[in-house]
Amino acid sequence: MEPETRLTLRLxxxxxxxxxxxxxxxxxSLNAEIVYRLESSLRNEAELPSDPSDRRDSL
Incomplete structure (x- = not known):
């Protein structure tokens, strides 16, 4: 199991x-939902080209 860090979050x-x-x-759980969405967002971000000019949405 990975180590965990506690975080107070204002939403x-x-x-x-x-x-x-x-x-x-x-x-x-709410915690699992937030972790799921953060991991998904970070995964999607990692799949984007690092050079903004290479992005399809910049056309």
């Missing part, structure tokens, strides 16, 4: 509500 109420709803739908 706007509407973001908290949306994340809680998504977590319930996915049958995950």
């Amino acid at each position: 706007p109420s509407d973001v908290h509500t949306r994340l809680t709803d998504k977590a319930k739908t996915a049958r995950r």
Whole structure:
């Protein structure tokens, strides 16, 4: 098991509500939902070209 770091996080109420709803739908805890979404975002970011001029959306 990987080491964990505790973090206090402030979220706007509407973001908290949306994340809680998504977590319930996915049958995950709020913590697991946040970790899932952060990991997904970081994975997607790693797949983007490092040079912004190489990105398809810049056309």
